[in-house]
Amino acid sequence: MEAGLEQLAEAEGTTATWLKKHHLMYTAATRHPLILSIRDGSIDLDSFKRWLGQDYLFVRAFVPFVSSVLLKACRESDNNSDMEVLLSGLASLNGEIKWFKKEASKWGVVLSSIAPQKVNQDYCRFLESLMGPDVEYTVAITALWAIEVVYQQSFAHCLEEGSRTPPELAETCQRWGNEGFGQYCQSLQKITDRRLLRATNEELKKAEVALLRVLEHEVEFWNMSQG
Numbered sequence: 001m002e003a004g005l006e007q008l009a010e011a012e013g014t015t016a017t018w019l020k021k022h023h024l025m026y027t028a029a030t031r032h033p034l035i036l037s038i039r040d041g042s043i044d045l046d047s048f049k050r051w052l053g054q055d056y057l058f059v060r061a062f063v064p065f066v067s068s069v070l071l072k073a074c075r076e077s078d079n080n081s082d083m084e085v086l087l088s089g090l091a092s093l094n095g096e097i098k099w100f101k102k103e104a105s106k107w108g109v110v111l112s113s114i115a116p117q118k119v120n121q122d123y124c125r126f127l128e129s130l131m132g133p134d135v136e137y138t139v140a141i142t143a144l145w146a147i148e149v150v151y152q153q154s155f156a157h158c159l160e161e162g163s164r165t166p167p168e169l170a171e172t173c174q175r176w177g178n179e180g181f182g183q184y185c186q187s188l189q190k191i192t193d194r195r196l197l198r199a200t201n202e203e204l205k206k207a208e209v210a211l212l213r214v215l216e217h218e219v220e221f222w223n224m225s226q227g
Helices: 003-012 014-021 023-030 033-040 045-076 081-107 118-129 137-157 167-177 179-197 201-226
Strands: none
Touching: 014 023, 014 179, 014 201, 023 137, 023 201, 033 045, 033 137, 033 201, 045 081, 045 118, 045 137, 045 201, 081 137, 081 167, 081 179, 118 201, 137 167, 137 179, 137 201, 167 179, 179 201
16 A cells, blocks of 8 residues: 555545445446435335345345354453444344345235345355455454445435435335434444554455455446336
C-alpha cells in the first residue's frame, strides 16, 4: 500500500478507502437495476419472488458462515466486544429465516420446491471457503461486513425521501434498511477497520480480495434475481 493511502486509511478507515478505490463495483452492488426498480416502483414481482426464494436458501448457508466468524473472533480477537456484536447478528438470523418463510407464504412461493441456482451455489461455496481454520479472522470479518453493508445500503436507498417503493415491499426494505441494522453494519465496519490497521500486508491483500469477491457475488445475485 502506498504511503498516501496508508495515511488516508488511518484517518478514515481502510474500508472507506477501499470503497472509494472500488467505487464502481460497490455502486454496481448497492445501486443495481433491481434495487432501483424497487425504489421507482417498476419492479417485476416475479423477480422479487425469485430473489425471495433464492435468498432464503442463501441465508440458511449464511448461518454457519457467521458462526465460523464468531468462532474465529473467540480465538483471535483482541477485543471482547467483537463477540457481542457477532452474537447479536447471529441471533437475528433466526428471526430472518422466520421472516422469509412468512413472506414466502404471503407471495405463494413454495420454499421446499426451490433449488439453488448456480449463482447462489457459487456464492455459498465462497462462504464455505472462508470458514476453514486457515482463513484469518480479519479476512472473514471483512467479508461479513461487506455482505451486510451491501444489503443495508441497497434497501436503505429504497426508503429515502422521493422513493416510490411499492407498499407491499416496504417491510422488505425496512428489514435491511432500518437504522438498527445500519448501526450493526457500522459496528462490523469498526471491527474490520481495527483489524485491518494491525493486519500484515498478506492479510490486507486477502481481505481486499474478499471484499471484491463479495461485491462480485452480490451483483451476480441481483442479476440472477432480475432474470
